[in-house]
Amino acid sequence: MNSASIKKLKEIVGENNVLDNPADLYVYGSDSSVHEARPNVVVRPQNTEQVQAIMRYANSERIPVIPRGSGSGMCGQVVPVRGGIVLDMKAMNRILEINPQDGYCRVEPGVVDDDLNKALKPYGVFYPPTPASSVVATVGGEIANNASGGRSVKYGAARDATLAVKVVLANGELLSFGSTTRVSASGYQLEKLMVGSEGTLAVIVEASLRFVPIPKLRCLGSAKFNKLSEAGDAIADIMGSGCQPSMLELIDKIAIIAVNKANNLGLPEVEAILLYEADGMAKEMIDVEIGKIQDICKKHKGFDLESSYEAKERARIWAGRAKLFPSLSKYDESLASTSLADDMAVPFSKMAECADKIHEIADKYGLVMTAYGHCGAGCMHTKILMDTDKEISWENARSAVSEIYDFVRSVGGTTSAEHGIGMSKAAAFKKEKAASLELMRAIKKAFDPNNILNPGKLMDGPDDWVEETTLRYQSS
Ligand SMILES: Cc1cc2nc3c(=O)[nH]c(=O)nc-3n(C[C@H](O)[C@H](O)[C@H](O)COP(=O)(O)OP(=O)(O)OC[C@H]3O[C@@H](n4cnc5c(N)ncnc54)[C@H](O)[C@@H]3O)c2cc1C
Numbered sequence: 001m002n003s004a005s006i007k008k009l010k011e012i013v014g015e016n017n018v019l020d021n022p023a024d025l026y027v028y029g030s031d032s033s034v035h036e037a038r039p040n041v042v043v044r045p046q047n048t049e050q051v052q053a054i055m056r057y058a059n060s061e062r063i064p065v066i067p068r069g070s071g072s073g074m075c076g077q078v079v080p081v082r083g084g085i086v087l088d089m090k091a092m093n094r095i096l097e098i099n100p101q102d103g104y105c106r107v108e109p110g111v112v113d114d115d116l117n118k119a120l121k122p123y124g125v126f127y128p129p130t131p132a133s134s135v136v137a138t139v140g141g142e143i144a145n146n147a148s149g150g151r152s153v154k155y156g157a158a159r160d161a162t163l164a165v166k167v168v169l170a171n172g173e174l175l176s177f178g179s180t181t182r183v184s185a186s187g188y189q190l191e192k193l194m195v196g197s198e199g200t201l202a203v204i205v206e207a208s209l210r211f212v213p214i215p216k217l218r219c220l221g222s223a224k225f226n227k228l229s230e231a232g233d234a235i236a237d238i239m240g241s242g243c244q245p246s247m248l249e250l251i252d253k254i255a256i257i258a259v260n261k262a263n264n265l266g267l268p269e270v271e272a273i274l275l276y277e278a279d280g281m282a283k284e285m286i287d288v289e290i291g292k293i294q295d296i297c298k299k300h301k302g303f304d305l306e307s308s309y310e311a312k313e314r315a316r317i318w319a320g321r322a323k324l325f326p327s328l329s330k331y332d333e334s335l336a337s338t339s340l341a342d343d344m345a346v347p348f349s350k351m352a353e354c355a356d357k358i359h360e361i362a363d364k365y366g367l368v369m370t371a372y373g374h375c376g377a378g379c380m381h382t383k384i385l386m387d388t389d390k391e392i393s394w395e396n397a398r399s400a401v402s403e404i405y406d407f408v409r410s411v412g413g414t415t416s417a418e419h420g421i422g423m424s425k426a427a428a429f430k431k432e433k434a435a436s437l438e439l440m441r442a443i444k445k446a447f448d449p450n451n452i453l454n455p456g457k458l459m460d461g462p463d464d465w466v467e468e469t470t471l472r473y474q475s476s
Pocket of ligand 1: 031032066067068069070071072073074077078089109130131132133136137138139140141142143144145146147148149150197198199200202203204205325326418419454
């Protein structure tokens with residue numbers, strides 16, 4: 001990109017909305033992953049017309065464009081690996097309509113999840129995906145990543161909430177996909193194709209999202225286990241028993257130690273804790289659900305079972321889980337927490353095996369790895385805690401990641417549950433989806449013939465992320 005390009009972009013969005021000083025380019029070069037690269041410029045569109053003009057110009061000049069929300073993605077989705085324009089969508093953050101009768105809201109993509117839920121609360125409804133990053137995650141990033149969260153076990157992920165979108169294509173054309181009606185059988189559901197597209201197909205400039213009633217009552221409980229596999233077996237049994245928890249989360253010992261160290265919580269440092277929640281309008285029904293879940297936990301040797309309807313007590317129990325990811329680097333301050341093989345999904349019946357496998361592989365390669373996640377929704381998260389200064393750590397991490405994904409595929413699981421693919425999971429994704437990659441490439445070409453939208457991700461991502469020049473850590 002040259003100075004004429006910067007001048008043109010300033011004409012479109014105004015001088016103040018174009019950033020090209022080194023400090024800004026550094027900040028916009030990374031997300032929550034292990035990757036980084038520098039964009040040529042950051043552009044902050046204020047409206048759809050500006051997005052269209054930027055895309056028309058970038059397409060004519062073949063300049064890469066990387067749509068970006070808050071940059072909280074964990075796999076390098078917004079890392080500008082081929083330079084170009086980072087399109088910061090956060091200024092487009094208006095809530096355009098809240099329609100209680102028809103059960104949807106219409107928003108711009110830069111609206112932050114928590115802000116949307118604050119605006120919806122007076123209507124007695126909420127937008128359910130709510131990832132643990134909801135304090136920063138934008139609606140655009142959630143749709144493009146198919147984000148989910150603690151309550152997705154009952155209320156679904158971003159995919160389920162996305163009724164309709166307006167998008168700007170690579171050539172600047174504005175299109176609407178989907179409908180705000182509750183059902184639709186009108187041909188290809190292109191709005192759903194945007195879900196999980198990671199900014200590679202089009203820029204989302206508006207979304208119509210389904211919301212659901214806020215339950216009157218919530219009861220949160222916990223159970224402790226002396227074996228991780230016992231907690232895993234309890235998850236499978238709970239999900240197979242006809243129970244409908246509104247949350248079911250696993251935390252292993254490594255994660256418990258880390259949250260204790262970071263937040264002084266004093267949680268018992270047992271092998272595993274299950275957190276479960278049931279919600280609804282009537283206490284009698286919630287008590288039955290919680291009772292069933294607790295019976296199953298007991299059957300699998302769960303102990304110290306607690307439960308509470310009290311908001312304060314619920315907040316205490318939930319605090320450990322909510323602070324988990326940022327706390328992991330405290331487990332051992334000589335080790336950094338890296339988002340690698342960080343969120344598989346496996347069938348419920350394989351949860352126990354998967355959790356044990358993660359620890360077995362960690363031991364084999366001398367790494368520290370956690371097992372935790374929104375397990376009721378099928379997620380199994382891990383993080384690799386390692387000395388990132390040492391080349392051997394990266395070699396071991398590469399082998400560990402590869403073995404984890406081999407295991408996940410062998411049990412019918414999938415590479416990502418909710419954090420997406422980006423760069424760090426591209427190799428595993430390509431193995432998992434080998435038979436449909438050509439079809440996906442054809443879809444990409446139909447939307448973006450010049451490959452300007454977020455190149456170098458998904459099918460186009462690296463086969464060996466350790467060899468990648470974008471690694472954020474210097475090994476010696
Ligand atoms: C502490 C922490 C906890 C987390 N917990 C969870 C969790 O519980 N569940 C979960 O699902 N994720 C979680 N994440 C991951 C991440 O927060 C989510 O994936 C979130 O949805 C990303 O939103 P964002 O606005 O930061 O998007 P970004 O990271 O900025 O972007 C994500 C992807 O969306 C694309 N994109 C963004 N805006 C647009 C747009 N307008 N049009 C087209 N494409 C767009 C980008 O190109 C990129 O590919 C967590 C992350 C952190 C740091």
